[in-house]
Amino acid sequence: MENNKDQELAKIRKDLKEMLVRDLSLEDINPADIKDDEVLFGEGLGLDSLDAVEIVVLLQRNFGMEVKNMDQGKEVFYSIDTIANFIYENRKKA
Amino acid sequence: MKIAGIGLVFAQGLGMGALETALNRGWVPPQEVEAPHIPGGKTPAYLVNLEALPDRSVLKKIRRSDKLSKMSVLAAADALRDCGIADITKRKLGLIVATAFGPHVTTFGFLDDILDHGDAAVSPTTFSNSVHNAAASYVCNSLGINGPTLTITQFRFSFQAALQLAQTWIDQGRCDYVLAGVVDQYGDVLGYVADHKLTTAKDGKIKPFTFKPTCQIPGEGAAFFLLGRENRGNIYCGIDAVHTGQAPDRGKPEDLTIIDADGMLPDETMYRGCLSPDVPAAAYAPLFGSMMIGSAFNTAAGALMIKKQLLFATPVADNPAGIRLLVENGPASVASILCAGYNCYSERSEILLTKV
Amino acid sequence: MIMNESIQITGLGVVSAAGLDLAAALLSFEQGVRNAGPVSLFPTVMHYPVFEVKHLPPEYRLEGWRTLSLACIAVDQALKEAELGDVSGLRVGVCLGTTVASQLNDLEFYRSYRKGKTESMAAVDRFLKGNLSEYIARRIGARGPQLTVVNACSSGTDAIGVALSWVKSGLCDIAIAGGSDELNHVPYCGFASLGIANQELCAPFDRDRKGLNLGEGAGVLIIEKRSSALLRGKASDLFLAGYGSSNDAYHLTAPSPEGVGLRASFITAMREAGIEPQQVGFVNTHGTGTHDNDLVEGKVMADLFGPGLKMLSTKGYTGHTLAAAGGLEAVYTAAGLRAGWIPASAGFRTRDEAIPMAPVQEKTLIKASYAISTSMAFGGNNAALVIGREAGL
Numbered sequence: 001m002e003n004n005k006d007q008e009l010a011k012i013r014k015d016l017k018e019m020l021v022r023d024l025s026l027e028d029i030n031p032a033d034i035k036d037d038e039v040l041f042g043e044g045l046g047l048d049s050l051d052a053v054e055i056v057v058l059l060q061r062n063f064g065m066e067v068k069n070m071d072q073g074k075e076v077f078y079s080i081d082t083i084a085n086f087i088y089e090n091r092k093k094a
Numbered sequence: 095m096k097i098a099g100i101g102l103v104f105a106q107g108l109g110m111g112a113l114e115t116a117l118n119r120g121w122v123p124p125q126e127v128e129a130p131h132i133p134g135g136k137t138p139a140y141l142v143n144l145e146a147l148p149d150r151s152v153l154k155k156i157r158r159s160d161k162l163s164k165m166s167v168l169a170a171a172d173a174l175r176d177c178g179i180a181d182i183t184k185r186k187l188g189l190i191v192a193t194a195f196g197p198h199v200t201t202f203g204f205l206d207d208i209l210d211h212g213d214a215a216v217s218p219t220t221f222s223n224s225v226h227n228a229a230a231s232y233v234c235n236s237l238g239i240n241g242p243t244l245t246i247t248q249f250r251f252s253f254q255a256a257l258q259l260a261q262t263w264i265d266q267g268r269c270d271y272v273l274a275g276v277v278d279q280y281g282d283v284l285g286y287v288a289d290h291k292l293t294t295a296k297d298g299k300i301k302p303f304t305f306k307p308t309c310q311i312p313g314e315g316a317a318f319f320l321l322g323r324e325n326r327g328n329i330y331c332g333i334d335a336v337h338t339g340q341a342p343d344r345g346k347p348e349d350l351t352i353i354d355a356d357g358m359l360p361d362e363t364m365y366r367g368c369l370s371p372d373v374p375a376a377a378y379a380p381l382f383g384s385m386m387i388g389s390a391f392n393t394a395a396g397a398l399m400i401k402k403q404l405l406f407a408t409p410v411a412d413n414p415a416g417i418r419l420l421v422e423n424g425p426a427s428v429a430s431i432l433c434a435g436y437n438c439y440s441e442r443s444e445i446l447l448t449k450v
Numbered sequence: 451m452i453m454n455e456s457i458q459i460t461g462l463g464v465v466s467a468a469g470l471d472l473a474a475a476l477l478s479f480e481q482g483v484r485n486a487g488p489v490s491l492f493p494t495v496m497h498y499p500v501f502e503v504k505h506l507p508p509e510y511r512l513e514g515w516r517t518l519s520l521a522c523i524a525v526d527q528a529l530k531e532a533e534l535g536d537v538s539g540l541r542v543g544v545c546l547g548t549t550v551a552s553q554l555n556d557l558e559f560y561r562s563y564r565k566g567k568t569e570s571m572a573a574v575d576r577f578l579k580g581n582l583s584e585y586i587a588r589r590i591g592a593r594g595p596q597l598t599v600v601n602a603c604s605s606g607t608d609a610i611g612v613a614l615s616w617v618k619s620g621l622c623d624i625a626i627a628g629g630s631d632e633l634n635h636v637p638y639c640g641f642a643s644l645g646i647a648n649q650e651l652c653a654p655f656d657r658d659r660k661g662l663n664l665g666e667g668a669g670v671l672i673i674e675k676r677s678s679a680l681l682r683g684k685a686s687d688l689f690l691a692g693y694g695s696s697n698d699a700y701h702l703t704a705p706s707p708e709g710v711g712l713r714a715s716f717i718t719a720m721r722e723a724g725i726e727p728q729q730v731g732f733v734n735t736h737g738t739g740t741h742d743n744d745l746v747e748g749k750v751m752a753d754l755f756g757p758g759l760k761m762l763s764t765k766g767y768t769g770h771t772l773a774a775a776g777g778l779e780a781v782y783t784a785a786g787l788r789a790g791w792i793p794a795s796a797g798f799r800t801r802d803e804a805i806p807m808a809p810v811q812e813k814t815l816i817k818a819s820y821a822i823s824t825s826m827a828f829g830g831n832n833a834a835l836v837i838g839r840e841a842g843l
Contacts, residue, residue: 024219025157050158050703053218053645060215070645131566189697196600201553204636205560213494213639221640222703222828226552226600231829234699240711242695243831244608245600247552249581255597259612262619268718283554283563287574338595439588 005088012084015062023058024051036081044079052077063087095264096450097319097397098271098327099177101169104315104382104391105140108147109172113394116381117406118423123298124311124383131286138298140313140383141280144168156232158219160200162279166191166229167236169316170273174237177320177327188241188269189230190260192252192276194386196226196245199281229277241269250358250437252276253390254445257336260321275318276387285312288384292357300384301412302355302377303419305365310357313383317390319397325450330397331431335446344446349428350405350420351375352392354435356384366415368434368442374420376408389435389445396431396447403428456676457617459688459837461532463524463628464781466667466768467501471527472785478767479782479793480813486651486663486769491516492635498647500633501665501769514576516666517551518585521630524668524777525586528626532672533684536591540678543594543622544587545613546670547605547629547773551582552598555636582630594622599773603736604695604825605629606669606776607833611693613673623678628777630668637772638664644703652739652770653797654763655748655809662738665769669777671784688784691725691820691836694718698830705742709750711832712824716754719822723836727755730836731818732792734783736826737763737809738770739797743826748805757807760814766796776825780835783823787839791815 017031020040024047038044041052052073059065065087067073076086101109105125106116116122124138142165144150152171153164170189174182201224207216222228227245234243242263248255253276260272288294288310295301295309320327335344351369355362356379369375382391399405405426408419433445462472467485469475478485486499503520510519534540559573579585583598595616599609606629613627641647641664648661673690696714698706705712720727733755735747751759764782771778786792795809802808819841824834 027154027157048701048704050219050222050644050701053643056645057215057217057643061211131563131568193600195554196552198554201555201636202560204640205555205557206564208557208636208639209561209564213496213635214642216639216643218640218643218645218703221637221643224553224636224640225549225602225828227602227827227829227831228702230601231697231702231831234697234830235701238699240697240699240714242611243601243697243829244612244695245829247581247598247600248584248596249578251596255595258595258621259597259615262615262621265619266615268615283560286563286568287571290568290571291574 009084009088012087013080016080016083019058019062024054034080037079040077040079065090095261095321095323096332097330098322099173099320100330100394100397101172101176102315102317102394103142103165103169105142105313106381108168110176110398114398117395120407121299121380121409129282129285131282132289137285137289137294138311139280140311142314152236155236159232160197160223162197162277163229163232165316166277167232169275170233170318171237173273173318173320179327182271183238185270186241187239188263188272189233189239189243190256190272190274191230191245192256192387193245193247194249194252194278195284196247197224197228198284199279200224202281202283250386250435251338251443253387254336254338254443257333257445261336264321264323271320271322273318273320275316276390277316278314278385278387280312280314288312292360299410300357300380301410302353302379303413303415303417305363305415306361308357308360308362310384313385315382317394329450331400332448332450333445334448335444338441338443347373348430348432350431352396352431352433353377354389354392356388358384358386359438364436364440369417371418374418376420378409380410389433392433393445396433400428400431400447400449456689457614457673458676458679458686459671459673459690459784460679460684460686461528461672462781462784463527463670464778465503465520465523466771466778467503467665468767472781476785476789482794482796484651484767484796491633494638496642498642498649499651499663501663502633503666514573515580516632517548517630518580518582520632520666520668521546521582521586524628524630524670525626528670528672534672538591540624541594541622542592543613543616543625544583544592545597545599545609545625545627546582546586547599547601547609547776548582548631549600549602549605549637549773550631550634551580552600557635586626601831602828603772604776604827604831604833605773607780607823607825607835608695610671610776610780610835611695611833614690614693617673617675624672624674626670626672628668628670629773631666631772631774633664633666646740648739651797652766653799654737654739654765654795655744655802655805656798657800657802659739659741659744661740663769665771667768667771667774667778669774669781671780687839688788689838691838692719692722693835695833698832700830703828705746705826707746709746711830712747712750712826713754715832715834719834719836723820723838725820725836729820730755730822731816732760732786732821734779734821734823735761735763736824737765739765745805748807752806759807760810762792762795762809776833779823780837783821784837786816787821787837790817
């Protein structure tokens with residue numbers, strides 16, 4: 001069970017990284033180089049407010065996830081880990 | 095006011111060096127572009143290949159921009175580099191971006207989003223880039239321009255309107271310098287519209303002096319001019335008069351008339367009204383393609399000729415009406431050049447370039 | 451104090467959800483009426499309320515050209531007040547701003563194009579003949595300079611600023627300036643995707659503000675040299691005193707947190723008008739009701755004018771009308787100076803401790819010679835207009 005969860009999360013994280021690099025046009029960044037716990041906004045990866053609303057749409061299109069508002073978005077979008085966990089938890093509910 | 099720097103990007107490269115090479119070389123055939131909606135599936139076009147440009151470092155900062163914005167930033171940065179004034183962005187520097195069609199490719203991309211994903215699942219990044227002034231925003235952010243910033247659209251006279259406004263901003267002290275430029279992009283939909291409404295040149299040649307019937311080949315690119323009053327920078331020439339709608343009588347003939355004829359009107363015979371047997375004529379659209387903003391590229395060619403005291407032959411010299419054409423390259427004494435254009439209502443615009 | 455050759459405002463024209471003309475809008479303002487509702491102009495699955503213009507007069511209904519229709523209404527009103535009938539013998543320029551009319555964003559045309567069977571080029575023809583300033587100039591026979599400003603949400607204000615430059619420089623004696631935009635499917639989706647469209651009615655400067663409502667309309671000023679107006683036997687109490695514009699050079703969609711460009715725009719506009727901040731009777735803000743916009747604007751104004759400045763957002767009555775906003779708000783600002791009052795800033799209830807000032811909460815009397823209207827836009831554009839009124843005329 002735990003093993004399955006780990007595998008599933010690892011897959012989500014990989015997909016997420018590829019999605020961000022591709023759809024946010026992060027030229028010169030290799031998806032594998034993004035750390036799981038790296039801060040995505042501000043410092044870290046340096047994403048901004050427009051990326052945040054773009055990620056809302058990307059999660060909707062690619063993972064069928066609804067982020068209700070940006071207050072929730074701020075918590076969820078902290079790092080690859082937090083987004084992956086959000087997707088995993090909400091997929092389970094569905 | 096004076097032109098103190100020019101930057102441009104077009105089918106034959108980036109910068110005034112590329113323009114000079116193109117003027118020297120003369121006509122080259124256009125590319126063949128995939129055009130799914132045009133009969134035959136292909137169309138000739140003079141398109142910018144961003145990947146082939148030598149220096150793309152300025153594009154690093156604008157990762158999510160579209161091609162329209164990238165061409166704008168490249169040409170604007172090139173103009174500031176060309177002027178050589180080190181502290182230019184610390185001066186009161188304004189920006190005017192003129193475009194006939196704006197970011198239509200991105201706009202259609204956004205319409206794709208609406209049609210494919212529904213109203214509630216569209217990309218905010220695509221939307222933001224589909225706003226007409228996105229290109230100006232990227233230029234300001236990339237180059238640190240803080241002055242008044244305006245994006246305007248006036249179809250065939252977009253460039254002329256920009257020059258006219260730049261002049262007032264400089265005269266009134268709103269700006270020390272104005273970076274005024276044009277940008278337009280080729281796209282499937284407008285390519286289809288142009289092919290449908292106009293005649294595309296089968297032999298790859300725009301023939302500006304056939305007047306009727308005309309033929310067009312779509313072009314794209316950006317051209318920016320650093321304009322100011324001071325005698326600093328890389329001075330090309332003065333821009334002394336810009337008129338749209340009515341043409342003044344200047345008395346003295348110029349050394350060359352450049353016409354904006356490029357096949358974007360089915361009938362361009364009105365251009366004969368600004369040509370005279372006393373003044374040789376040229377038209378450089380065959381080098382960069384048919385564009386509503388083409389007068390900016392013709393103006394850049396004119397400015398280069400005055401600066402270098404060189405004349406460049408008109409690249410396609412088909413001449414059924416027996417117009418006196420400029421047919422040879424070579425050194426010459428060039429004091430003034432008139433660039434003339436007409437819109438679809440047969441209204442005339444004139445840009446007069448004079449040696450400083 | 452009047453500058454040696456003042457640029458008078460001799461005509462005002464305005465149409466929005468608040469009213470089909472200025473008198474109707476002032477009545478809505480006075481009564482606190484907010485004419486918002488669900489979208490009726492196009493089908494959509496989303497439920498953000500909008501401020502649509504209802505009951506467009508039939509003689510102004512141009513099929514597929516709603517932005518132009520709205521512009522024509524406002525232009526005709528302004529020409530009427532300015533007593534400008536036949537303009538063919540005059541040097542008249544046209545400078546109007548738009549977002550919608552500058553794009554070929556007709557969904558039906560594009561849908562058929564994608565299917566590979568474009569039977570009709572009508573949408574393309576409308577687009578090619580529908581450059582806003584060119585269309586208006588040709589409609590009334592104006593032969594001066596033409597320019598359509600596409601500076602997103604500051605277009606209307608910038609267009610009026612351009613016209614001021616034209617008239618001052620002598621490119622024309624009279625200018626028709628402002629902005630027009632229809633409520634359109636494309637920006638409706640766009641603003642929703644940016645997460646700044648409000649499910650409820652907008653509440654500019656309120657602590658609990660949740661975004662903007664889109665609207666539509668047109669607002670137009672006729673400006674002209676005092677000497678030109680006098681020659682026509684026309685005198686006006688209103689004048690256009692200054693314009694300032696500056697770019698944040700910060701971000702495509704977010705304002706600079708310090709409001710760098712907005713501050714510079716205020717200062718430039720006041721300098722051109724030759725006035726000090728304490729002479730400003732009120733500011734009609736951009737005030738969209740989004741978190742960032744109102745925060746930055748409030749901070750800059752409190753710093754420049756002091757927290758006691760009277761200010762409001764009329765977007766609570768009109769919605770955000772994009773490129774028209776600067777036109778509408780210049781007209782409403784001029785009308786406020788002339789009428790001697792401004793309305794309660796609709797939607798505001800609770801003060802935001804992060805913003806060092808609050809908008810007026812009731813109909814407020816104004817005794818001042820100057821007021822400012824501001825716009826902030828996508829792309830970091832900021833613009834401000836100083837409008838003046840000569841007492842005693």
